[in-house]
Amino acid sequence: MTTTDTTTSTGTAAATDPAGYVDHDRLTRAQKALMALSGDVARQLAEQHGVCVRPLALRRIDLTSGKVDVVPVPCGARREDVCKPCAEKNRRIRMAQCREGWHLEHEPIPDRPDPTVEQKQLMAARADLHAAYQDARADADEEECEEIRETVAVVDDELRRLGVTGRLEPLDRPDRPAVKRSTRRRQDLPDLPRRPVDKRTLGQVFGNKYRPSTFLTLTLDSYGRVDGDGAAVDPDRYDYRRAARDAIHFPKILDRFWQNTRRCVGWDVQYFGTIEPQRRGAPHFHAAIRGTIPRAELRAIAAATDHGVFWPAHDEIRYTGKDMPRWDDRSKGFVDPDTREPLPTWEQATDPDVLTEPSHVVRFGAQVHVKGILGGTEEAGRHVGYLTKYLMKDVAHAAGLDDDATERQREHHRRLVAELRITPCSPTCPIWLIYGVQPKGARLSMASGQCKGKAHRAEHLGIAGRRVLVSRKWSGKTLADHAGERAAFVRQLLTATGVRPGYAVDDGPFEWERTKAGDPDVPTRPALLLHAISERQRWKADYDAAQLLAGAPPENRSATTEEAA
Template sequence: MTPSEYLTNGLPDGPIDQSALSRAQKALLALSDDVAQQLAEDHGVCVRPLALRRIELSTGRVDVVPVPCGSTREDKCPPCAEKARRLRMVQCRQGWHLEDEPIVRPADPTEAQKELMAVRADLHAAHALAREAGDETECENIADSVADIDAELRTLGVRGRLAPLDAPGQLPIKRSTRRRQDAPNLPRRPVENRTVGTVYGGRYRPSTFLTLTLDSYGRVDKNGAALDPDRYDYRRAARDAVHFPKLLDRFWQNTRRCVGWDVQYFGTVEPQRRGAPHFHAAIRGTISRAELRMIAAATYHQVWWPNHDHPTYSGDHVPRWDALASAWVDPDTRALLPTWDEATDPDALDAPAHTVTFGEQVHVKGILGGTEEAGRHIGYLTKYLTKSVGQAAGLDDTATSRQRAHARRLAAELAVTPCSPQCPIWLLYGVQPKGSRSSMVPGVCKGKAHRPEHLGIAGRRVLVSRKWSNKSLADHRAERSAFVRQLLAKAGVQPAYAVDDGPFEWETTKAGDPDVPPRPVLLLHAIHQRQRWRADYDAAVLAATDPDCSATESEAA
């Protein structure tokens, strides 16, 4: 092939004489960094490895090793995101169809723990006396002693929140728990201390797959864009998205009280194409469709915040910080803006600022464990975890102009919707946020709920109940590592990458450190390490399946 034919017919598969190519023809050749990155993705190696300095304390040897970035986003690091998604699939599978209770009874307190807690009680009383006497030095000394005791209690295996020395002087605001008149009443049963489902026919213990959605805000097309943007209720859509996590919490509270046992779930929050969040959940055990629909219809969350329908300030006419008063004031009258506690006083609020409810669409399906259908639904639960909220909603390169305009209208409404009591957007409505400070910028909040790519979904994308599998993600990672180590040990394969167990000390590296290699070198080192890991694992599998094959032969193979 002549050089002039390269641009017309493409590059050949065989050797290429680059000296015979023009500059435009050389531009068609693959870059070395792209080849290394594609090879890393093929081997499941992190494409953005971090350089950490590993110091072996016994010998003093220092190595700079690549460590995976741990990203959960496919657009940042596909191998790490896929690894995180598969770990979530394992977590979902292990807890969905359990037949035995995963509840572990806490250990009984030891004598050492009780003795330290008794000393802490004496220090509490001494701190109260010193505070009444106004002895700040003694209070600081007692606080330091309590901090040391708390650290020792943690070392002895005490978990949970320890009582603070300075108890809050103001009682929390109590509001009426009386249900709304337009919400159906739910039966309330004592919650049994069990999490597994009921067995049917002496052998079947099915579980449930649930999907909950929010209400409609207006008609949309097949891509989720509003057909009539002027009639679409963007304000309600933005507020529902911000307060959706609170609605889910209330739903699970109502579910446990209604069915009478400790319901466990593994759920994911994903956006619909219209931008509104919806919720998929794998529930252990069975709950009837009628009960779940009744619970969804009776669940609501009232937002007892100041009214924020119409901003008081806008543009350059915004509140100013008064350094003398350490508070925000009106730009014209210099009058202090009401604080958060004053604005949310029960006497000042006649009605909730917003009420979130579910829509009528509630999808319920029974699933048997170990079936192909169960695996398919686990994959569906974790399908969009590696994508950003905007990508999951279809806001990518294939989005139509109407979809983008719809997303911009929703983002504009989210920009003036407060996301929490600490949100600086409250200053636009003439209210000082909770914990206000001079560094705040009126109307500017860095929370994820206000970013256009998040569509108001600011919380966690995966919600797992405490007693789902009684394991954390770190426990699941440790199980997988232990399985590989046991397989290698059983097959008699000594890993080529094995290092002593330490002790090690890890240090972060800085840009410009002379001992830190460039990122392409780190990437090549990580690929080499993964290839050796795969060779050792394949040798162990071969040795485990063929008893006549020795470890030496397997390693050579």
């Protein structure tokens, strides 16, 4: 093969033939370092076709024919820095979920049917068994108790088969009664009207034609002055401790807000909301609410809502460095490293007679944004996109802490994370040990002052749970139902146009097994990735052919017109 020398942008000669193909045998290591890797090419091609870039290998067994295949299964990641195609798929499903439930004109879930005669008979038999179990337990007849437990298990299975849902009363009640605290409203909070809650989720209709809905934003209080980038103007006066605690307990005050809202407005308010960070790092909440609620009423509810945290005091750190509490096998708990005295247990530290006041109170800030939205408008589509805009990013990047962040932002972020790392995130958090309290369910494997919870990580900024909060009667469908509708739509289009898939489609039923590292029948990840890309290309060709045969573009199933384009 005849070769010629060409000069690259770095001034290094690269060996190519007249057709422009590179002769790798004549390349230096430095020249090869400037060329694209095959793995990068495959990853970008997968992202271009919407294929998972880190597929999982699962073994699929056809129970009818006995055929065994190892197939790539999407990883299902929620963040684009892990897998962008899976994160984008999840975001689009969330957009469909938000759009379908926001402006409904009929109740998504019908009323529950009356219990059948069989259900009532079985429940009556279970009541007799429950009473017999209590008598046998009082007589210490363990053999009879075991027989009743087995019978009740059979009855419970039959009740579930007959369509009974909900919690069934257990035979064994907990020995320790649940801790009950007063729910009396604090004197410094404004009073709210309380109305009977109607069994409806739809809002009011205006002019026999319009049924508008609401877009709501709730924020937390101020902890100190911040600049335009969200960094503290005076870090020494910024209340990082309160900011960290408010972020960890933010979901609790949201639950209380919706409880107060339903009691105040008098109907079963439904919402689709997302928790996102502000530039200062504090979480705030955007929500699409079905129906309209007066602005003044929502602001009054937010001002009258708080959440008291009845946890032991954790203002002063008692143990640091090497002088940490140690596990004692005799007492089955942690003890003081010097005196060997057991630390107070969680039950002792939270006893209602000892802990009479909350150690922390979370409240909303003064900023409450309320806006009315009409369904089917371009504005509604924009707000659906705004609700799901940052779901693909981790919390820190959504707050603007990327490569372009200023040094003041980074220092503000470091101080907030430092406070989060010494703030307990739950009753079982091992960080309680540095404050001299044994966490709930203390065990030997706990490391004093070290918790693996997401709330303490720099990329989460205290937001440890779900970032999408959806009420139970929002659309009457689960997230899996919305995902299944997308696949059903494609199958219906192929069937209606008579297009047969260009690849084998097995009907099953299937049994799935996890593969192990080193299994000889498991392809490498690049091979799985290429297989998934090939399958997606064939699927796309079939889908395009069905669209052409349909003679018209398919139904727009995206959340916004911009996404459809």
